[in-house]
Structures are given as structure tokens and as C-alpha cells.
Amino acid sequence: xxxxxxxxxxxxxxxxxxxxxxxxxxxxxxxxxxxxxxxxxxxxxxxxxxxxxxxxxxxxxxxxxxxxxxxxxxxxxxxxxxxx
Amino acid sequence: xxxxxxxxxxxxxxxxxxxxxxxxxxxxxxxxxxxxxxxxxxxxxxxxxxxxxxxxxxxxxxxxxxxxxxxxxxxxxxxxxxxxxxxxxxxxxxxxxxxxxxxxxxxxxxxxxxxxxxxxxxxxxxxxxxxxxxxxxxxxxxxxxxxxxxxxxxxxxxxxxxxxxxxxxxxxxxxxxxxxxxxxxxxxxxxxxxxxxxxxxxxxxxxxxxxxxxxxxxxxxxxxxxxxxxxxxxxxxxxxxxxxxxxxxxxxxxxxxxxxxxxxxxxxxxxxxxxxxxxxxxxxxxxxxxxxxxxxxxxxxxxxxxxxxxxxxxxxxxxxxxxxxxxxxxxxxxxxxxxxxxxxxxxxxxxxxxxxxxxxxxxxxxxxxxxxxxxxxxxxxxxxxxxxxxxxxxxxxxxxxxxxxxxxxxxxxxxxxxxxxxx
Amino acid sequence: xxxxxxxxxxxxxxxxxxxxxxxxxxxxxxxxxxxxxxxxxxxxxxxxxxxxxxxxxxxxxxxxxxxxxxxxxxxxxxxxxxxxxxxxxxxxxxxxxxxxxxxxxxxxxxxxxxxxxxxxxxxxxxxxxxxxxxxxxxxxxxxxxxxxxxxxxxxxxxxxxxxxxx
Numbered sequence: 001x002x003x004x005x006x007x008x009x010x011x012x013x014x015x016x017x018x019x020x021x022x023x024x025x026x027x028x029x030x031x032x033x034x035x036x037x038x039x040x041x042x043x044x045x046x047x048x049x050x051x052x053x054x055x056x057x058x059x060x061x062x063x064x065x066x067x068x069x070x071x072x073x074x075x076x077x078x079x080x081x082x083x084x
Numbered sequence: 085x086x087x088x089x090x091x092x093x094x095x096x097x098x099x100x101x102x103x104x105x106x107x108x109x110x111x112x113x114x115x116x117x118x119x120x121x122x123x124x125x126x127x128x129x130x131x132x133x134x135x136x137x138x139x140x141x142x143x144x145x146x147x148x149x150x151x152x153x154x155x156x157x158x159x160x161x162x163x164x165x166x167x168x169x170x171x172x173x174x175x176x177x178x179x180x181x182x183x184x185x186x187x188x189x190x191x192x193x194x195x196x197x198x199x200x201x202x203x204x205x206x207x208x209x210x211x212x213x214x215x216x217x218x219x220x221x222x223x224x225x226x227x228x229x230x231x232x233x234x235x236x237x238x239x240x241x242x243x244x245x246x247x248x249x250x251x252x253x254x255x256x257x258x259x260x261x262x263x264x265x266x267x268x269x270x271x272x273x274x275x276x277x278x279x280x281x282x283x284x285x286x287x288x289x290x291x292x293x294x295x296x297x298x299x300x301x302x303x304x305x306x307x308x309x310x311x312x313x314x315x316x317x318x319x320x321x322x323x324x325x326x327x328x329x330x331x332x333x334x335x336x337x338x339x340x341x342x343x344x345x346x347x348x349x350x351x352x353x354x355x356x357x358x359x360x361x362x363x364x365x366x367x368x369x370x371x372x373x374x375x376x377x378x379x380x381x382x383x384x385x386x387x388x389x390x391x392x393x394x395x396x397x398x399x400x401x402x403x404x405x406x407x408x409x410x411x412x413x414x415x416x417x418x419x420x421x422x423x424x425x426x427x428x429x430x431x432x433x434x435x436x437x438x439x440x441x442x443x444x445x446x447x448x449x450x451x452x453x454x455x456x457x458x459x460x461x462x463x464x465x466x467x468x469x470x471x472x473x474x475x476x477x478x479x480x481x482x483x484x485x486x487x488x489x490x491x492x493x494x495x496x497x498x499x500x501x502x503x504x505x506x507x
Numbered sequence: 508x509x510x511x512x513x514x515x516x517x518x519x520x521x522x523x524x525x526x527x528x529x530x531x532x533x534x535x536x537x538x539x540x541x542x543x544x545x546x547x548x549x550x551x552x553x554x555x556x557x558x559x560x561x562x563x564x565x566x567x568x569x570x571x572x573x574x575x576x577x578x579x580x581x582x583x584x585x586x587x588x589x590x591x592x593x594x595x596x597x598x599x600x601x602x603x604x605x606x607x608x609x610x611x612x613x614x615x616x617x618x619x620x621x622x623x624x625x626x627x628x629x630x631x632x633x634x635x636x637x638x639x640x641x642x643x644x645x646x647x648x649x650x651x652x653x654x655x656x657x658x659x660x661x662x663x664x665x666x667x668x669x670x671x672x673x
Contacts, residue, residue, distance in 0.1 A: 001203055001477070001480060002202045002203065004199075004473075005202075005203045005473070005476070005477045005480070008469075008470065008473045008474060008477055009474065009477050011470065012425070012429070012470065012474050015425040015428055015429040015432070016418075016421060016422065016425040018425075018428075019421055019424050019425040019428050020417075020418070020421045020425070023421060023424060048417075051414065052414055052417050052418055052421055055411075055414045055418055056418045056421070056422075059418070128512075129510060129511055129512050130510065130511065130512030130514070131512055131514070131517065142512070143512060143514040143517065151516065152516065152517075154514075154517060156517070157517060157520055157521070157524075160521065160524060161524065164524060164527075164528045167528065167532060168528070168531050168532065168535065171532055171535050171536030172535050174536075175535060175536055175539040175540060175543075176535075189536065189540060190540055190543065190544065193536075193537060193540045193541065193544070194544060197541075210541070213537055213541070214529050214530075214532065214533040214537055215529060217532070217537060218525070218528060218529040218532055221532075222525065222528065361521075364512055364517065364521075365511045365512040365513055365514075366512065366513065366514055366517040366518040366520075366521050367521050369513070369518060369521075370518055370521035370522045370524075370525055371521075371525065373522065374522065374525055374526070431511075
């Protein structure tokens, strides 16, 4: 994969982390209101969301540090920024 | 000499506009302690209906069966028609030596194809091009169309903020000189409260009705101005946000009938007829769903049913490979989370951009708004690139398992092993 | 989610809208553009091949021209050699002619000189005979008759003729 695709994927991690944690917490809260176990599932959801966030981050940066087809060429210029 | 003079004049113009922005905007108004000249912008995350009985209000019911046209859907239809027209014009008379439009379209298609080929290979790029190019163009044009200055300027007149402001004035300048509102007016205000209460707490209608009548009988209503964005009704000491402008509008009418003064000249928009579709949660969600399905179908076609094995955590669980099962479960969950992160990335950027433009135009018009416009042009392009680009990247990841088994491996398309490799 | 604006009818409309847009754009846009791009790539490839061919042809023509030039240079050298030889020959002929002419001129001059000398000798002899007769008259006086006189003259003449020849 070319460097810009890897950059793009890493750029996308931000929202992935946020969304995975938020979804974990929200699903936990929903479960809690259903079966009245207020903080339990929210905490579990938080934990799971964090794990998913870390896993997604790991999967995104893995090809950079351990590229299957030889080392990644350093980019000529910095990747695109913004609220990506 | 003249160049220098022109620069000086331009700078002077910018400074004048900046000052004018400070004077007319809400920030300047707050400093000088007078009412802002501009109406407060109505900011809603949900799209507004522009047809039907509840026109002007946001979509509330998730499971509604009525067909409704929202301003964002209209905007996306316009974008679609524009894109189709652009391609029709640009390609109906293809020439060997292309015209400007044709060469622009060719540049876009060729550029996208080049990007795709470097990630996913030439053969798959061809079949994926319609999806990627359409996502790119649709997102880009939706974002940029919304930035055309006049685009969001027509719509349904807003009642809420204005009429509530006027309500508070009517409260003061009632005919009898006393701050009273008739029970009839009160009922309408209570209706507003009712609507708000139903949408807020999910209480039963009867309970709210009862509560409302109780409030009506106490006859103590005041309306306060809470901040620049949301006006609030305070009913018997309890703040109530009025969302349904229909109720507030009716209340204003009643006050006029009772002899109160309600000024309606300075009307804002409660719902523009056109609003960029990216600010509607459903549009990013639809794109993300389509992108998700295309990626999964591509993976399935490349790898057969073996593609699903990386999500098969139950199989691993049955064979007591716990870590393997957990990783596969994470793979499945992150696939779904990815769908939502696609959605929220686009939605967040577009909605935040719209709010930023609206607020900057309200707070400090002219110069600052121009800067925000430039930023939003850039953000629109970036989001189009990111959405289309990430779809290609994840499509490449989905088909990569196929190539790592060494059938048609091109080295740069290889991808590290999924799931099972971690146990 | 409703606060965010999640709305199933909208969602379905967006899905359908996007899919229709994609199909439409494929048929009126991407397909045609891809075809144009392919055509152009093919044409460019053809043009490149053509230019390659033309280049080769030109190279070959150049080689041929060089060869021709070489041949013609050689031809020129032969011609120049011939011309030189001809010039040499011409020169020699001319020189021979000139020599022969001068020889003839010399000969004529010599003959002329001889003739003039002969004439001078003749004249001299005539004078001498007269002188001799005169002298003899003086010596002999009128003793001699006419016949003797005549014989004497003849004898002298004969002698003088021998002198002339001698």
C-alpha cells in the first residue's frame, strides 16, 4: 500500500477511537436501564470500547511498522490534515 | 505605485468590513449592550421538513411511515441532478481533443483511478471506480453546494425565537399596562410546553395535560432570554425549551388578538429549503452502509466464504481457542464500529461546518465568515477524499487475505494476516 | 438517535438516491470517460509505435545516405584523378606541340640564315669575279683575246663554284 493510503488510515483512527468508546458506553447504559444494573454494563461497555479502540489503532498502524512488502517509503510531504 | 495603492485600499476595505462585522454582529451587540441586528440562527442537527403539516420542524419520528421531504433530501437531489447534468454535458459529445468540462471530468476520473490502482490494483479499480468516484463527487458537491452564499437563504420563516422575544415584549407592553396574558394565550404556551415535555421526558400525554392545566391556573408565566441561541419559556419557575414553533406562533397570534404587540418584520429562518445533505445524519449513514456492503461483497468475491472466517469467533470459541475467538470478535466489532465512524466523521465535519458558518455569520459577519468559508471549502474536499480514500483502503484490506495466500500476489498489496495469526 | 436526525424514510431515500446516482453516472459518465481514456491511451501507443517506426526509417535512410555520400566521394576522387590525368596529358601534349613548333621555328630560322648566307656568298662571288676580271684585265692588259678571256672566266667561275660548295 502506498504511503498516503497508510496515512489516510491512521488519520481515520481518531473518529474510530471516539466512536468505539462512545458506542460501548451508550450500549452499556442502555443495557443498564433495561435490567437496572446501573454502572455495571456501562463500565463493561467502556472497557470493551477501549479494547476495540486499541485494536483498531493496532490494526491501522501495524502495516506501517511491520509492512508485508518491505519497509514503507517515507512520504515526500506530510499527509493531509483537517478534521479527518 | 498603483499596485501598492490597490493593496492599501483592499486592506482598508478588509478593516472596514471587520469593524462593520463587529458592529452588526452579536459580539459587538453584546459589548455595546443592544439587541443584535441579525436574527439568531436556528441550529438543528436533525433535518427539517419542508412539506407536509409539520413543515419547518425537524424530523423527530425515527419510524415514520409518512413520506416527507426534508431540506437535506431536496439538496441531495439537486446535487444528484447537477452531477448527472455535468457528466451528461461533459461526455455527451466526447472529443479526442477534450473541452474544458470534459478534461476536468477526465482529470477527476483518471486521478481517482490512479489512486485506486496504487492501492488495490488495476483490475479491481475498474470495478470499484463507480462507487469511489460517486462517493467522492457526491460528498464534495454536497459540501460545496451548501457553501454557495445564497444556497441556504430561502426557507420557512421562523417563529420560535422571534415570537418568543416578542412574547416577552408583549408581556411588558400589554394594552392594560399590566403583565398579564389571557388564559387562552396561556393554553397555547402550555401547548408548547406540552410538546416540549412529550419530546423531552416521554411522559404520558394526560399527565402533561394535567400538569399544564395546573400551571395555567397558577397564571404565572414569564419568558426569559436565555443566551443567544435558545430562547426559553419559564413556566412557574421551571425553564421549558419550546421546540415546536407552531405553538409559539399561535401564542404570538393570540397575543396580537388580545391587543398585545408582536412585531414580525424581523423574521429568521426556521428551515431553509436547501441544506447541505452532509449535515443530515442519514446521508453519511447511507454512504457508510453502501461503502460497508461494497467492501464486504468485494471481500466475499475475492476470498469466497473463507472471507467470513476472520469474523467467525464462535467457531474458535467452540474449539476453545479463547484468544483467537476474542480477536475475531474484535475484528467483527471493529468492522461495525468502522461503519459508524465513517458516518460520524462525515456527519460531524459537515454539521460542525454548517454550525460554524452560521455562528460566525451571526457573531462576526463578513471577514471572519470568509475565513470560515475558506476552511469549509477545504474541509469539504478533505472529507470527500477521506471517505472515498478510506473506502478504497478498507476494500484493499478486505481483499488482501486472498493475495497473502500467494495466488496473484503483488507485494505491495499484501496485508498482514488476520485473526488466526495472533493465537 | 432521533436528536441526531436518524430517520428511516430519509435513510432509505438516501440509499436509493445514491445507488441510482451511481448507476446513472456509470452509464453516462465513467463508462464513456474510461472508454475515451482507453482510446486515447491506445492512440498514443499507436502514435508512439508509429513514431518509433518512422525513427527507424529515418535512421536507415541516414545510413543509406551516408553510404551514398561515401560512394559519391569515392566517385569524385576517381573523377578528379581522371581530370588530373587528363590535365597532365593535355599539358604534356601542349608542351610537345610547343616544343615541336619551336623546333620548326628554329629550323626555319636556320634555313633562312643559310639562304641569306648563300645569297651573300653568291653576291660575294659575283663581286669577286668582277674584281678578279678587273684585276686580271689589269694584269693581263689587252694581250688576251677574246677567246682566252672567256675561258679564263669560266675557269674562275668553276673554281668559285667549288669554293661555294666547299
